[in-house]
Amino acid sequence: MRALVRSVVLVAVLVLLNALLVGKLVPGVSISPYFLQILNLAGINIILAVSLNLINGFTGQFSIGHAGFMAIGAYVSAFLSITFGESIRSAFSFAPATVQDSVLLLVVLAAGAIAAAIAGFLVGVPSLRLRGDYLAIVTLGFGEIIRVFILNIDAVGGARGLGGMPRLANFFWIYLFAAATVAMVTRIVNSSFGRTLIAIREDEIAAEAMGVNTTRHKVLSFVVSSAMAGVAGGLFAHYLMYLHTNSFTFIKSFEIIIMIVIGGLGSITGSVLGAVLYIVLTEGLREFAQYRMVLFSLLLVVIMIVRPGGILGHRELWTFFRRRRAAEAPAPPAVPG
Amino acid sequence: MTTFLQQLVNGLSLGSIYALIALGYTMVYGVLRLINFAHGDVYMVGAYAGYYLSRKLKGDEPSLVGALVVMLGAMLVCAVLGVIIERFAYRPVRRAARLTLLITAIGVSLFIENGAQLVFGPDPKFFPSLAPRADFIVGGVRLTSEQLTVIAVSFLLMVLLRFFILKTRTGKAMRAVSFNLDAAKLMGISTDRIIAITFGLGSALAAAAGVLIGMQIPKIDPLMGIIYGLKAFVAAVLGGIGNVPGAVLGGLLIGTSEVMVVGYLSSTYRDAIAFGILILVLLLRPQGILGRTHKEKV
Numbered sequence: 210m211r212a213l214v215r216s217v218v219l220v221a222v223l224v225l226l227n228a229l230l231v232g233k234l235v236p237g238v239s240i241s242p243y244f245l246q247i248l249n250l251a252g253i254n255i256i257l258a259v260s261l262n263l264i265n266g267f268t269g270q271f272s273i274g275h276a277g278f279m280a281i282g283a284y285v286s287a288f289l290s291i292t293f294g295e296s297i298r299s300a301f302s303f304a305p306a307t308v309q310d311s312v313l314l315l316v317v318l319a320a321g322a323i324a325a326a327i328a329g330f331l332v333g334v335p336s337l338r339l340r341g342d343y344l345a346i347v348t349l350g351f352g353e354i355i356r357v358f359i360l361n362i363d364a365v366g367g368a369r370g371l372g373g374m375p376r377l378a379n380f381f382w383i384y385l386f387a388a389a390t391v392a393m394v395t396r397i398v399n400s401s402f403g404r405t406l407i408a409i410r411e412d413e414i415a416a417e418a419m420g421v422n423t424t425r426h427k428v429l430s431f432v433v434s435s436a437m438a439g440v441a442g443g444l445f446a447h448y449l450m451y452l453h454t455n456s457f458t459f460i461k462s463f464e465i466i467i468m469i470v471i472g473g474l475g476s477i478t479g480s481v482l483g484a485v486l487y488i489v490l491t492e493g494l495r496e497f498a499q500y501r502m503v504l505f506s507l508l509l510v511v512i513m514i515v516r517p518g519g520i521l522g523h524r525e526l527w528t529f530f531r532r533r534r535a536a537e538a539p540a541p542p543a544v545p546g
Numbered sequence: 547m548t549t550f551l552q553q554l555v556n557g558l559s560l561g562s563i564y565a566l567i568a569l570g571y572t573m574v575y576g577v578l579r580l581i582n583f584a585h586g587d588v589y590m591v592g593a594y595a596g597y598y599l600s601r602k603l604k605g606d607e608p609s610l611v612g613a614l615v616v617m618l619g620a621m622l623v624c625a626v627l628g629v630i631i632e633r634f635a636y637r638p639v640r641r642a643a644r645l646t647l648l649i650t651a652i653g654v655s656l657f658i659e660n661g662a663q664l665v666f667g668p669d670p671k672f673f674p675s676l677a678p679r680a681d682f683i684v685g686g687v688r689l690t691s692e693q694l695t696v697i698a699v700s701f702l703l704m705v706l707l708r709f710f711i712l713k714t715r716t717g718k719a720m721r722a723v724s725f726n727l728d729a730a731k732l733m734g735i736s737t738d739r740i741i742a743i744t745f746g747l748g749s750a751l752a753a754a755a756g757v758l759i760g761m762q763i764p765k766i767d768p769l770m771g772i773i774y775g776l777k778a779f780v781a782a783v784l785g786g787i788g789n790v791p792g793a794v795l796g797g798l799l800i801g802t803s804e805v806m807v808v809g810y811l812s813s814t815y816r817d818a819i820a821f822g823i824l825i826l827v828l829l830l831r832p833q834g835i836l837g838r839t840h841k842e843k844v
Contacts, residue, residue, distance in 0.1 A: 271645055273652075335829050342581045342648055346779060347828060350821030357818045463656060470649055502660035509653030514638045517646040 269410030274352030282439025325439025561801020570748030586775015592753025628749025786837020
């Protein structure tokens with residue numbers, strides 16, 4: 210019941226905010242399209258960062274191919290909405306245009322998520338048997354293979370890029386899915402399944418000795434994480450209305466990693482913070498565009514040396530406030546060795 | 547048949563480049579159990595060092611002495627760079643979790659790539675020809691002098707490296723460190739020094755590869771290290787990471803198979819083939835062709 214009330218409140222707030230931001234709620238009050246775009250891209254980044262944190266931060270499996278799954282979600286959903294968009298719309302021709310748009314978006318996003326999940330399964334089964342460094346390279350490799358294959362499929366534009374999908378995603382949808390991602394990952398992490406994932410992160414051999422089927426758990430969390438990246442890709446496609454494989458190189462995967470490392474591996478609020486901070490810094494430093502990535506990479510190295518768990522480490526943002534209130538709160542789990 | 551032989555020669559000369567880079571990966575992995583993501587970028591810096599050195603020496607005709615000076619200079623620059631990277635980025639996190647080390651390596655790699663775009667400019671540069679060139683035709687197969695130089699120089703460097711590792715005191719210490727770092731330290735080996743030397747050596751080999759690729763494919767850009775680095779890493783894994791002869795074998799195999807795929811299938815898949823091989827290796831024989839398996843102990 211509480212969850213239902215919360216969701217209704219969330220949707221209402223997002224609808225109002227959306228109307229406010231585009232200037233439909235209070236006449237004359239609106240946000241510039243530039244800021245709106247930054248805000249929306251930040252939302253997509255939140256989905257990517259939080260979902261990647263499930264696999265990198267909570268399960269402790271270092272994947273650097275997240276952009277590949279995002280690409281699959283983006284291309285599948287874009288292809289569907291271009292090809293079957295009209296027939297799905299006409300099936301709901303009795304409803305108003307907004308409803309048609311929403312149904313279409315949900316259908317193509319679901320398809321994109323499923324496609325990304327299948328890809329995640331296919332990639333995850335062989336590569337999650339490997340540990341640490343190898344997994345990183347294999348996921349990087351798979352991410353690139355996915356990109357090269359998309360580049361060679363003429364039906365989705367190949368090197369020309371893919372355009373022509375309608376602008377279905379907006380502030381409301383992006384932040385609805387961002388909130389849903391945060392909620393889902395939070396609940397996963399706090400469930401017995403999530404505790405198992407954390408056990409795998411802390412000590413894989415010990416977890417296995419306790420009877421955990423480590424491969425199954427790793428693959429499952431990988432599949433969930435990929436599906437979420439697919440949703441982010443679908444939103445990206447239907448927000449910018451143009452796709453090119455160059456948006457999904459491993460540089461994009463590295464960006465998502467920078468976000469979660471800055472925020473804290475294994476901290477959900479940390480990845481939200483990291484995602485927002487990343488895009489704010491990127492846009493804020495636009496004048497110094499050529500120094501930007503130098504700065505970010507330096508930041509990455511310095512954070513690793515000074516504070517290996519990221520700014521928040523494994524803690525969530527609110528634990529800082531809670532600790533101030535009750536000084537004898539239980540100590541947060543140590544950073545794994 | 548002639549086409550096949552021609553492709554084989556092309557493949558071997560590309561493969562020697564991969565082998566030189568793979569040696570650095572495998573040596574560093576041997577002593578630190580770290581995939582040095584920045585290694586491909588050291589190779590790129592090597593190519594640029596060669597470019598600027600040869601511009602500096604310009605004026606005289608392409609000569610063998612000039613080429614030698616350029617190559618040794620670039621190797622020296624990169625050896626210093628490798629030691630600096632190890633000292634300031636990897637040493638502080640050496641005792642931390644493996645993940646920390648890996649992220650640091652990614653950070654260093656991004657730093658060098660973006661720093662290079664600032665310092666050298668993002669546009670590709672054209673590598674001047676270093677040595678007088680000639681083509682030989684043997685049985686219908688064209689051998690360019692660049693290809694022969696690449697193969698000869700890499701072979702020479704590999705022989706020297708093998709001699710160094712097997713016959714010198716430092717090489718012996720290096721093998722000890724790669725066998726067991728803590729035990730080596732207890733035996734009085736200065737492990738810090740050995741690790742620094744390993745980075746220096748590996749980086750020097752990468753620089754040699756950078757100059758050689760500049761002679762063969764004279765277009766260099768700040769991001770060229772990424773894809774070569776990844777393929778060389780695949781080569782190291784294919785041969786068995788941590789294994790020096792394995793890296794050479796892996797490099798030659800990757801280079802040849804890449805050239806064959808481009809020659810007989812399609813050039814768009816040239817970057818996918820290495821990763822395809824990597825995935826197959828990891829599934830079928832994760833320790834690589836010449837590698838040994840390690841039991842994980844609690």
